[in-house]
Amino acid sequence: MKKNTFYLFIGCIALALLALFWYSVEIHNQLLIEVAFIIGIVIIYLARRKVTDLIEDERSRKITQIAAMRTFQVFWVVFCAFSIGAVMQMLRVPSFPRERGFERPPMDILPPEIMPLKMMGYVQLGLLCLMIFLYVGFRFYYARKYGDWETDEE
Amino acid sequence: MHDMTQEDLAQTIGVTRQTILAIEKGKYVPSLDLAFRIARHFNVNIEEVFTYDEEVRSVEID
Numbered sequence: 116m117k118k119n120t121f122y123l124f125i126g127c128i129a130l131a132l133l134a135l136f137w138y139s140v141e142i143h144n145q146l147l148i149e150v151a152f153i154i155g156i157v158i159i160y161l162a163r164r165k166v167t168d169l170i171e172d173e174r175s176r177k178i179t180q181i182a183a184m185r186t187f188q189v190f191w192v193v194f195c196a197f198s199i200g201a202v203m204q205m206l207r208v209p210s211f212p213r214e215r216g217f218e219r220p221p222m223d224i225l226p227p228e229i230m231p232l233k234m235m236g237y238v239q240l241g242l243l244c245l246m247i248f249l250y251v252g253f254r255f256y257y258a259r260k261y262g263d264w265e266t267d268e269e
Numbered sequence: 270m271h272d273m274t275q276e277d278l279a280q281t282i283g284v285t286r287q288t289i290l291a292i293e294k295g296k297y298v299p300s301l302d303l304a305f306r307i308a309r310h311f312n313v314n315i316e317e318v319f320t321y322d323e324e325v326r327s328v329e330i331d
Binding site: 177 | 285287290291296297299300302303
């Protein structure tokens with residue numbers, strides 16, 4: 116399989132997943148899109164192994180490795196900061212000594228109301244987008260650093 | 270001496286032309302394995318193709 120054919124194939128898979136997403140919303144079946152997504156990614160990985168003109172050498176592997184490592188280094192800090200904030204919201208029970216007459220804030224807000232489960236999907240998607248942006252940014256940076264766009268044929 | 274293009278060399282030793290170009294320009298320091306493959310391709314010792322440059326190495330580490 117040629118590289119361009121592979122990219123077209125990815126486009127077709129993406130369109131099929133979009134259609135399945137819409138259909139799973141219509142029939143209220145989240146398992147359908149979840150399973151379809153996993154199968155789609157596996158198919159793309161399998162198809163990638165059939166691509167003949169996509170050469171991966173030690174330099175490209177190094178770029179991928181460093182970009183992934185830097186993404187992880189930044190992402191875990193953001194993820195941890197968000198998680199700490201979320202846990203703080205759930206554990207908002209003041210335990211320090213207070214002045215007389217201090218009234219504790221009402222504890223009628225339970226964790227599900229603070230962060231409904233439905234909202235978690237949006238948050239996770241946001242974090243996933245952040246991770247993708249970070250990876251793409253780092254990849255561009257290191258690809259440039261290791262001479263991906265140099266041109267001077269002798 | 271060796272009338273060949275970067276593309277020819279890249280194909281022969283199994284890397285991309287960009288890698289050959291990056292090595293030539295000092296933007297990428299090849300692994301020992303790749304350095305030996307390049308040297309063997311030209312039938313010379315590795316020291317005749319590559320020299321150790323402290324400054325390039327320090328940039329690489331950064």
